[in-house]
Amino acid sequence: MRVLVVEDEKRLAATLKRGLSSEGFAVDVALDGPQGLWMAREHPYDAVVLDIMLPGINGYKICGTLREEGNWMPILMLTAKDGEYDEAEALDTGADDFLSKPFSFVVLVARLRALVRRGVRPRPSVLVAGDLRLDPAARSCTRDGVDIALTPREFSLLEYLLRRAGEVVRKTEILEHVWDYDFDGDPNIVEVYAGYLRRKIDVPFGRHALETVRGAGYCLNPQGG
Amino acid sequence: MRVLVVEDEKRLAATLKRGLSSEGFAVDVALDGPQGLWMAREHPYDAVVLDIMLPGINGYKICGTLREEGNWMPILMLTAKDGEYDEAEALDTGADDFLSKPFSFVVLVARLRALVRRGVRPRPSVLVAGDLRLDPAARSCTRDGVDIALTPREFSLLEYLLRRAGEVVRKTEILEHVWDYDFDGDPNIVEVYAGYLRRKIDVPFGRHALETVRGAGYCLNPQGG
DNA sequence: CAGAACTCTCAGCCAATTCTCAGGAATTCA
DNA sequence: TGAATTCCTGAGAATTGGCTGAGAGTTCTG
Numbered sequence: 001m002r003v004l005v006v007e008d009e010k011r012l013a014a015t016l017k018r019g020l021s022s023e024g025f026a027v028d029v030a031l032d033g034p035q036g037l038w039m040a041r042e043h044p045y046d047a048v049v050l051d052i053m054l055p056g057i058n059g060y061k062i063c064g065t066l067r068e069e070g071n072w073m074p075i076l077m078l079t080a081k082d083g084e085y086d087e088a089e090a091l092d093t094g095a096d097d098f099l100s101k102p103f104s105f106v107v108l109v110a111r112l113r114a115l116v117r118r119g120v121r122p123r124p125s126v127l128v129a130g131d132l133r134l135d136p137a138a139r140s141c142t143r144d145g146v147d148i149a150l151t152p153r154e155f156s157l158l159e160y161l162l163r164r165a166g167e168v169v170r171k172t173e174i175l176e177h178v179w180d181y182d183f184d185g186d187p188n189i190v191e192v193y194a195g196y197l198r199r200k201i202d203v204p205f206g207r208h209a210l211e212t213v214r215g216a217g218y219c220l221n222p223q224g225g
Numbered sequence: 226m227r228v229l230v231v232e233d234e235k236r237l238a239a240t241l242k243r244g245l246s247s248e249g250f251a252v253d254v255a256l257d258g259p260q261g262l263w264m265a266r267e268h269p270y271d272a273v274v275l276d277i278m279l280p281g282i283n284g285y286k287i288c289g290t291l292r293e294e295g296n297w298m299p300i301l302m303l304t305a306k307d308g309e310y311d312e313a314e315a316l317d318t319g320a321d322d323f324l325s326k327p328f329s330f331v332v333l334v335a336r337l338r339a340l341v342r343r344g345v346r347p348r349p350s351v352l353v354a355g356d357l358r359l360d361p362a363a364r365s366c367t368r369d370g371v372d373i374a375l376t377p378r379e380f381s382l383l384e385y386l387l388r389r390a391g392e393v394v395r396k397t398e399i400l401e402h403v404w405d406y407d408f409d410g411d412p413n414i415v416e417v418y419a420g421y422l423r424r425k426i427d428v429p430f431g432r433h434a435l436e437t438v439r440g441a442g443y444c445l446n447p448q449g450g
Numbered sequence: 451c452a453g454a455a456c457t458c459t460c461a462g463c464c465a466a467t468t469c470t471c472a473g474g475a476a477t478t479c480a
Numbered sequence: 481t482g483a484a485t486t487c488c489t490g491a492g493a494a495t496t497g498g499c500t501g502a503g504a505g506t507t508c509t510g
Contacts, residue, residue: 067339072335136249136338137334137335137338139249151455151456151457152249152456152457153456153457154456155249156226156249156250156251159226159249160226163226163341166363167362167363167364168363168364168365173269176227176268176269177226177227177251177269177271178226178227178251179251180251180253185457185458185459186458186459186460188458188459188460188498188499189457189458189459191497191498191499191500192457192458192459192499192500193457194498194499195498195499195500212497212498212499213364214376214377214465214466214467214497214498215376215377215466215467215496215497216364216377216380217364376466376467376468377467377468378467378468379467410468410469410470411469411470411471413469413470413471413487413488414468414469414470416486416487416488416489417468417469417470417488417489418468419487419488420487420488420489437486437487437488439476439477439478439485439486439487440477440478440485440486
């Protein structure tokens with residue numbers, strides 16, 4: 001298993017290299033953003049451990065760029081717990097997993113093994129609003145880590161709203177994007193499904209992610225309500 | 226997420242429609258060039274899957290035409306690997322991505338998701354007067370960074386005044402633009418709504434953005450009052 | 451094929467919004 | 481100063497928009 005570690009702190013990089021090697025991984029190290037991106041493009045790694053704060057290009061950018069280029073190798077991001085960078089954004093740019101610094105080496109190895117096992121299946125990123133997460137590829141949705149079962153229609157409504165989180169979306173737009181364009185039924189259907197969605201993603205959690213903007217449409221709160 | 230598939234081979238078109246539908250996309254199919262172009266113009270798709278060889282108008286032409294018209298919806302082209310048509314030209318005409326036939330369905334879905342994710346929403350302009358901001362697309366209004374909730378009527382009144390900031394706008398003009406042109410109620414309604422607006426955008430901030438010009442109309446101060 | 455899950459329609463209720471109206475305040479002008 | 485004009489505003493009526501439960505149709509699943 002070949003792993004790329006992108007980490008600018010030399011001490012940590014060296015520790016990781018030594019530790020992972022002794023766990024049986026073949027480890028390459030990149031010490032800054034551009035070098036990391038170049039190596040990730042050039043070689044087919046089985047996984048990448050990617051720090052966020054890096055000289056040159058930050059981790060988000062590297063991850064987002066690779067994904068846009070159709071490169072879906074498993075990426076595990078290292079997020080510092082100082083607030084400026086966070087986990088939601090990591091997943092949003094297409095990371096497969098993250099770990100907050102400081103982390104336990106044992107946990108890192110376990111997560112890395114899990115990622116490698118899952119393999120390089122094309123896996124688009126996860127949509128996030130606060131603690132509400134939706135993974136279009138896996139067709140899964142969670143809040144506070146709790147699984148939420150959504151019907152197909154509910155799912156695609158929530159997906160659309162999440163992609164436009166923070167904007168007020170008109171009901172006609174929703175109708176056009178979530179239902180077929182030749183849908184000619186009662187537009188009230190949008191309200192009905194807004195209600196269904198709330199009963200699943202908001203009510204049980206005492207939150208209000210999906211806001212009504214009277215006379216205009218709906219707005220999904222990017223912070224999750 | 227609404228997707229347009231332009232593909233003349235009926236078997237493939239049907240397969241794509243079924244497959245993408247089950248992945249949660251709302252799928253429309255066009256079976257020839259002209260129909261595809263018409264549908265792409267008519268509806269706001271989140272992405273288009275466009276075959277190159279098509280009866281009527283080929284894929285390059287469709288893509289190029291849409292781009293010339295200022296339509297930048299994400300387009301993924303399907304290129305056949307027989308040499309005559311190629312990928313470079315696809316990207317040249319403004320496609321966002323391409324896929325060579327035959328392709329794996331899983332890859333198609335992944336690429337499509339990546340495209341939709343990137344999105345192509347041109348950032349709409351925001352109207353500003355001093356520290357008063359109004360974003361018609363997001364339908365939001367703030368002053369000093371504080372959110373202000375406006376009813377639909379208030380919103381469109383403020384929008385109209387902001388677009389003509391610094392000008393004296395007559396009440397009849399306001400009536401014509403903000404209310405229905407055939408509105409035949411009491412023209413005093415404009416004064417009523419001017420009052421409502423002031424109580425939301427001026428009074429709480431101790432400002433006077435919305436000025437009365439006695440005998441003439443209203444004027445919104447471009448500096449925010 | 452039967453039951454379950456899902457999608458959609460519909461009508462009634464409630465609340466936000468829109469609008470009317472009339473009296474009072476401010477301004478203009480003789 | 482006083483009358484005419486214009487504007488402001490509070491009260492409340494009328495209208496509209498949004499939510500929901502009940503239930504009918506449709507599709508999936510065992």
